[in-house]
Amino acid sequence: MYEVFFQKLNEVITLTGEEETIFRSYLLPKKLRKKQYILQEGDVCKYSIFVEKGLLRSYTVNEKGNDQIVQFALEGWWISDMYSFITGEPARYNIDALEDAELVLISYTGMEELRKRIPKFLEFSFLQMRNAYIAFEKRLFGIVNLTTEERYTELMQRCPSIGQRVPQHMIASYLGLTPETLSRARKQMATKK
Amino acid sequence: MYEVFFQKLNEVITLTGEEETIFRSYLLPKKLRKKQYILQEGDVCKYSIFVEKGLLRSYTVNEKGNDQIVQFALEGWWISDMYSFITGEPARYNIDALEDAELVLISYTGMEELRKRIPKFLEFSFLQMRNAYIAFEKRLFGIVNLTTEERYTELMQRCPSIGQRVPQHMIASYLGLTPETLSRARKQMATKK
DNA sequence: CTGTTGCATTGATTTTAATCAACGGTATTT
DNA sequence: AAATACCGTTGATTAAAATCAATGCAACAG
Numbered sequence: 001m002y003e004v005f006f007q008k009l010n011e012v013i014t015l016t017g018e019e020e021t022i023f024r025s026y027l028l029p030k031k032l033r034k035k036q037y038i039l040q041e042g043d044v045c046k047y048s049i050f051v052e053k054g055l056l057r058s059y060t061v062n063e064k065g066n067d068q069i070v071q072f073a074l075e076g077w078w079i080s081d082m083y084s085f086i087t088g089e090p091a092r093y094n095i096d097a098l099e100d101a102e103l104v105l106i107s108y109t110g111m112e113e114l115r116k117r118i119p120k121f122l123e124f125s126f127l128q129m130r131n132a133y134i135a136f137e138k139r140l141f142g143i144v145n146l147t148t149e150e151r152y153t154e155l156m157q158r159c160p161s162i163g164q165r166v167p168q169h170m171i172a173s174y175l176g177l178t179p180e181t182l183s184r185a186r187k188q189m190a191t192k193k
Numbered sequence: 194m195y196e197v198f199f200q201k202l203n204e205v206i207t208l209t210g211e212e213e214t215i216f217r218s219y220l221l222p223k224k225l226r227k228k229q230y231i232l233q234e235g236d237v238c239k240y241s242i243f244v245e246k247g248l249l250r251s252y253t254v255n256e257k258g259n260d261q262i263v264q265f266a267l268e269g270w271w272i273s274d275m276y277s278f279i280t281g282e283p284a285r286y287n288i289d290a291l292e293d294a295e296l297v298l299i300s301y302t303g304m305e306e307l308r309k310r311i312p313k314f315l316e317f318s319f320l321q322m323r324n325a326y327i328a329f330e331k332r333l334f335g336i337v338n339l340t341t342e343e344r345y346t347e348l349m350q351r352c353p354s355i356g357q358r359v360p361q362h363m364i365a366s367y368l369g370l371t372p373e374t375l376s377r378a379r380k381q382m383a384t385k386k
Numbered sequence: 387c388t389g390t391t392g393c394a395t396t397g398a399t400t401t402t403a404a405t406c407a408a409c410g411g412t413a414t415t416t
Numbered sequence: 417a418a419a420t421a422c423c424g425t426t427g428a429t430t431a432a433a434a435t436c437a438a439t440g441c442a443a444c445a446g
Contacts (some may be wrong), residue, residue: 136329
């Protein structure tokens with residue numbers, strides 16, 4: 001159990017057997033069926049979520065009733081409403097499963113205790129957060145500086161599996177486009193080549 | 194010296210006198226005149242930069258020759274090209290002073306050693322990174338979900354001093370707008386009220 | 387098998403912001 | 417003090433994407 005989880009952890013830090021035992025006592029397994037929520041807007045985000053298997057997304061519903069996808073999370077990725085998680089305020093995002101999924105949950109206090117009890121995990125958390133920060137920075141850069149087509153191809157190169165596993169209109173939403181615009185952009189790209 | 198720096202640090206963690214001494218040995222003071230660069234696109238970002246005084250910005254120049262402002266940094270804020278800083282690759286951003294500034298620089302290895310020698314600083318770095326992450330998340334949310342006017346007012350509320358200290362066309366750039374569009378939006382808002 | 391639902395595509399129209407261009411005011415420089 | 421650069425505003429035009437609407441297709445449920 002928790003194979004992917006510990007594999008990912010061990011890519012960055014090396015846990016002793018004892019540490020791993022401590023770790024396991026904080027982990028909560030959770031299975032999620034397609035379309036099920038793990039977090040709904042307005043609830044407090046109690047857990048930091050690690051995806052062992054499957055595919056999740058976080059999104060908001062805008063005033064017109066459209067989903068605005070904030071993030072996808074494949075196997076080995078983390079997802080949460082970070083702001084709600086650390087402040088305890090109601091979440092602004094929904095998180096649900098786009099495919100049946102197996103998750104590993106860690107509570108806020110669980111995370112705090114783990115960082116205290118296993119200093120290596122504090123280091124992991126720092127590096128993890130730094131990577132997440134850089135990813136956001138890149139995404140922001142892309143939104144400001146790249147064209148629709150460039151943004152789409154960038155995503156497809158970075159995460160080809162997203163293209164296969166997620167319907168196109170959700171990719172459009174993630175890129176901040178309407179489905180129609182993405183469809184036309186793809187057509188453009190196909191004919192250009 | 195380094196008053197603001199240690200003040201900010203002590204808001205989060207408490208350093209002993211000895212730790213502060215260690216810290217000081219890693220700090221590099223630097224004064225910057227208005228319009229001077231501390232980092233230019235293509236160079237490697239060698240330092241994590243803390244602003245003691247003054248105002249910096251990071252930006253890219255797009256293919257049309259316009260500045261695209263990524264970030265402002267007021268007193269007490271950190272700024273760098275994080276990606277270049279941790280990978281050693283050439284920076285994609287320029288960083289320069291919008292006002293005469295006093296900075297505190299820490300090198301990459303300096304940061305690493307500090308995190309090792311002073312575990313509290315690792316904790317600080319984690320929390321700092323987490324806040325930066327959340328700030329980015331919010332900004333991305335704003336770009337996707339808020340109108341031009343909402344984004345502008347949000348920024349002005351969050352950072353009123355930016356409005357006083359930064360010319361409007363730079364704020365437009367930060368918000369991802371042309372100066373003309375921001376000017377018109379402001380007019381709109383004024384008449385609406 | 388048949389009706390329903392979700393999805394991608396395409397066309398026509400509207401909306402929004404970018405672009406191009408000009409003007410007046412202010413600050414800076416020499 | 418005169419010249420210059422910088423800045424914000426405004427108007428006219430263009431370009432890009434959103435919106436509205438319709439169609440075809442595939443998967444799925446009853």
